[in-house]
Amino acid sequence: MSGEPNQDWTSAASTEAFRAKSYDVVVVVVSWNVREFLEKCLISLHRASEGLSIRVVVVDNASQDGTPDLVRSMFPNVELITDERNVGFARANNIALRIYLAGAKYLLLLNPDTIVAPDAVRRMVEFMESDGGAGIVGCKVVKPDGSLDWPCKRSYITPDVLCYKAMGLDRLFPQNRRFGRYHLSFLDENQIHEVDSVVGAFLMIRGACLREIGLLDESLFMFGEDMEWCYRSKERGWKVYYVPTVKIIHYKGQSTGKQSYRMIYHWYHSTWKVYQKRIGPRYPTIVNCAVWAGFHSMCVLSMTANLLRRRKRVPSRA
Numbered sequence: 001m002s003g004e005p006n007q008d009w010t011s012a013a014s015t016e017a018f019r020a021k022s023y024d025v026v027v028v029v030v031s032w033n034v035r036e037f038l039e040k041c042l043i044s045l046h047r048a049s050e051g052l053s054i055r056v057v058v059v060d061n062a063s064q065d066g067t068p069d070l071v072r073s074m075f076p077n078v079e080l081i082t083d084e085r086n087v088g089f090a091r092a093n094n095i096a097l098r099i100y101l102a103g104a105k106y107l108l109l110l111n112p113d114t115i116v117a118p119d120a121v122r123r124m125v126e127f128m129e130s131d132g133g134a135g136i137v138g139c140k141v142v143k144p145d146g147s148l149d150w151p152c153k154r155s156y157i158t159p160d161v162l163c164y165k166a167m168g169l170d171r172l173f174p175q176n177r178r179f180g181r182y183h184l185s186f187l188d189e190n191q192i193h194e195v196d197s198v199v200g201a202f203l204m205i206r207g208a209c210l211r212e213i214g215l216l217d218e219s220l221f222m223f224g225e226d227m228e229w230c231y232r233s234k235e236r237g238w239k240v241y242y243v244p245t246v247k248i249i250h251y252k253g254q255s256t257g258k259q260s261y262r263m264i265y266h267w268y269h270s271t272w273k274v275y276q277k278r279i280g281p282r283y284p285t286i287v288n289c290a291v292w293a294g295f296h297s298m299c300v301l302s303m304t305a306n307l308l309r310r311r312k313r314v315p316s317r318a
Helices: 012-020 035-048 067-074 089-103 120-130 159-166 207-213 225-235 256-282 285-313
Strands: 006-008 023-031 054-061 079-083 104-110 114-116 134-142 202-206 239-250
Touching: 012 089, 023 035, 023 089, 023 120, 035 054, 035 067, 035 114, 035 120, 054 067, 054 089, 067 079, 079 089, 089 104, 089 207, 089 225, 104 120, 104 207, 120 134, 120 202, 120 239, 134 207, 134 225, 159 285, 202 207, 202 225, 207 225, 225 239, 225 256, 256 285
Parallel strands: 023 054, 023 104, 054 079, 134 239
Antiparallel strands: 006 079, 104 202, 114 239, 134 202
């Protein structure tokens, strides 16, 4: 990132005082052209964190839709950090995490296109307080139609898990403990489980865990940062939990969905990088070559399917 990000606060004089304080939770929301969703998210977040000492930070990745003006005018108690360009999810979160790392007991990554259920943050803190070994926790994430957003509880993408997904066996046999490992679909979605990974749309990390494992991997522009973080957490002996007693609604893809080809590319590119760094060293070269071929083949197929869907939506000319 060239230069330092711009920083805007309604009360700039009190900024250092805010940063010097200790908080129960620091919430970091990275936004990019989702003004209307961000407004609803911040309103719901206020209701979800009553009774806690909380600091909310919005890091805006060069939005062109008036997002900074919205935050300044409607949410004067929210700290706003703006950047001159889109630096990606990991780097934008790290800007705020670095500032508050020393003074926060818990830190929460929250997507701007989410609605947080009442008491959600408080209840998640209560869960973390009940289990000192919990390093990272995620909640039950549902889509607007009420269906589960499956990535909120996941296994690592090992060669066999990727193979089952590529063959569609995870969809054919979701209750099978072998074939259903990608999204852990055989687990009861309404029960608390220790899992390999949760999703960054709502990810709470204990301050002590973050200080031990370090910040998000900034080589990952978009996607995969949450899984890589969870891997590091478990490697250091911390637990990762899926906690469905806390729930959010996720209006998925409101930023990335506007550039679906870019989203597809970044998902496969980042997931492959996480595999190379964290999973691949456990397997022989020939297996990793097969995984590489599988990732790239699935990326091409996803791109092609996306193209065909777009063509179907374009009306034919008379």
